[in-house]
Amino acid sequence: MHMELSHDTAAIVIPAGQGSAFRVRRGDRFRLIDVEGGQVGDLFAFAAADPDEYLSASHTRTSTGRLFPRIGEQFVTNRRRPILTLTADTSPGAHDMLIAACDPARYDALGAPGHASCAGNLRLALSDLAVTTCVVPQPVNVFMDIPVDTDGNLSWLPAPSRPGDAVTFEAVTDCVIVVSACPMDLNPINGERPTSLAVELVEPTT
Incomplete structure (x- = not known):
């Protein structure tokens, strides 16, 4: 689904x-909103001038020294250049940059061949x-709660975001x-x- 965002357009539902x-x-700012609560959003960003440059979770973790940026910190690309800034977050703050996008092979392994996937959604949306x-880059998994324990184990918990919670990027x-x-x-x-x-889109371009 292709969207044209403008400041005269109400929020568009995915x-x-x-x-x-x-x-x-x-300079544009956009807000990603969890409409009903408890929903993960896989977010990908590509440089408009060259889609071979894209938001890289691993390079961002290296840049920030954190599993996820703080408010005011930037996500960077696979060429180590800033692409988005995290400017606001009204959610409980659980987000993930460790888990790969779900894809057909994952659903095949789970016994659900033909299941819709974030990797498939990415390619279709870009087309x-x-x-x-x-490539299917590691996404920014907004609202996704994957805690890491002291032994390095991951837990798959329900997204704690509430109806109307939002994360804003510039x-x-x-x-x-x-x-x-x-x-x-x-x-x-x-x-x-x-x-x-x-x-x-939440703020006019300057």
């Missing part, structure tokens, strides 16, 4: 299990903008954004019932 792509210019990519450069309302319903991350997300 249905449960689907994805959307849109373009933002340097609406005539953008292609050879584009540091012109970029293409893809958001997938994660379709995972075979583990607890979406409360086993995926729901919709919304996106809105």
Whole structure:
């Protein structure tokens, strides 16, 4: 699903299990909203000038020294250049940059061949903008709660976000954004019932 965001447009809903792509210019701010609560959003960002440059979770962790940036800190690309800034967060603050996007192979392994996936949503959404990519980058899993214990074990917990909780990003450069309302319903991350997300542009370009 392709979206055209403008300041005259109300928030655009991304249905449960689907994805959307849109373009933002340097200085634009957009808000990702959990409409009903408890829904993970896989967010990807690509440099508009060259989609081979994209938001990299591993490079961002190296840059910030954290598993997820603080408010005011930046996400960087695989070329170590800033692409987005985290500017606001009204949620409980649980987000993830460790878990790969769900894909057909994951659902095959879970006994659900043909299941919708965030990797599939990414490629479909980019095709609406005539953008292609050879990779599925590690997404920014907004609202996803994957705590790491002292032994390095991961837990898959339901997203703690509440209805209307939102995370706001500012584009540091012109970029293409893809958001997938994660379709995972075979583990607890979406409360086993995926729901919709919304996106809105929240501040005029300066």
